[in-house]
Amino acid sequence: MKFGVVTFPGSNCDQDMVDALRNDLNQEVIALWHKDKDLSMFSTEDCILLPGGFSYGDYLRCGAIAKFSPMMQSVVEFANKGGRVIGVCNGFQILCEAGLLPGALLKNQNQQFICKNIFMKSENTHTSITKEVTGRPLMIPVAHGEGRYYADEATLDNLFANNQVLFRYCDEFGNIIESANPNGAVRNIAGICNKERNVFGMMPHPERASSEALGNRDGQLIFQSLINNN
Numbered sequence: 100m101k102f103g104v105v106t107f108p109g110s111n112c113d114q115d116m117v118d119a120l121r122n123d124l125n126q127e128v129i130a131l132w133h134k135d136k137d138l139s140m141f142s143t144e145d146c147i148l149l150p151g152g153f154s155y156g157d158y159l160r161c162g163a164i165a166k167f168s169p170m171m172q173s174v175v176e177f178a179n180k181g182g183r184v185i186g187v188c189n190g191f192q193i194l195c196e197a198g199l200l201p202g203a204l205l206k207n208q209n210q211q212f213i214c215k216n217i218f219m220k221s222e223n224t225h226t227s228i229t230k231e232v233t234g235r236p237l238m239i240p241v242a243h244g245e246g247r248y249y250a251d252e253a254t255l256d257n258l259f260a261n262n263q264v265l266f267r268y269c270d271e272f273g274n275i276i277e278s279a280n281p282n283g284a285v286r287n288i289a290g291i292c293n294k295e296r297n298v299f300g301m302m303p304h305p306e307r308a309s310s311e312a313l314g315n316r317d318g319q320l321i322f323q324s325l326i327n328n329n
């Protein structure tokens with residue numbers, strides 16, 4: 100399998116993502132530009148990644164303008180054919196804006212940009228991105244101003260009932276408690292997937308925690324789970 104990483108104007112984690120996949124995980128990566136449309140080099144075995152950053156300067160709402168880019172039209176088609184798409188941080192915001200994932204990312208509860216390590220955990224063995232990372236909490240950095248996941252109660256109940264909740268903020272021991280929630284996300288949600296389990300969104304940045312040089316390789320486990328379970 101191979102990965103495609105889309106760069107939008109204002110992306111700032113695209114090269115980190117390429118670097119983590121290519122150099123830390125030895126994967127084939129193709130860099131993609133938001134103005135292009137061609138995804139014909141990818142099969143539904145492959146994975147398109149929308150990286151973090153400040154696409155279009157976060158004007159209007161984070162991700163609201165990026166959803167109109169030509170590449171996003173192709174990404175929606177790719178996802179509808181069953182290809183896997185992953186959005187990290189700004190990528191997650193874009194996927195919600197594009198309607199590929201339910202809910203929205205609101206301004207952090209404290210109205211501030213938050214940049215720090217958090218713990219999150221998964222209990223979901225039903226998706227390729229979480230299958231191999233259940234159990235111990237992972238330490239992964241967050242860096243966002245609009246990361247407070249929100250959906251109405253009925254949508255949330257459905258997400259839990261269908262095993263679409265990928266990751267929840269927890270403390271270092273794995274307790275899902277309010278004080279471990281960096282941004283006020285409903286039910287401590289850090290990441291979700293769609294019903295078909297091929298579109299994934301998460302606020303924390305696994306690409307910033309994938310190398311020994313950075314002192315943390317917990318993020319590698321997430322990518323490895325995707326790679327091993329395609």
Ligand SMILES: NC(=O)CC[C@H](N)C(=O)O
Pocket residue numbers: 150151152153154157161187188189190242243244245246
């Ligand atoms: N690191 C990121 O992707 C940040 C996303 C977005 N610009 C925000 O502040 O919420």
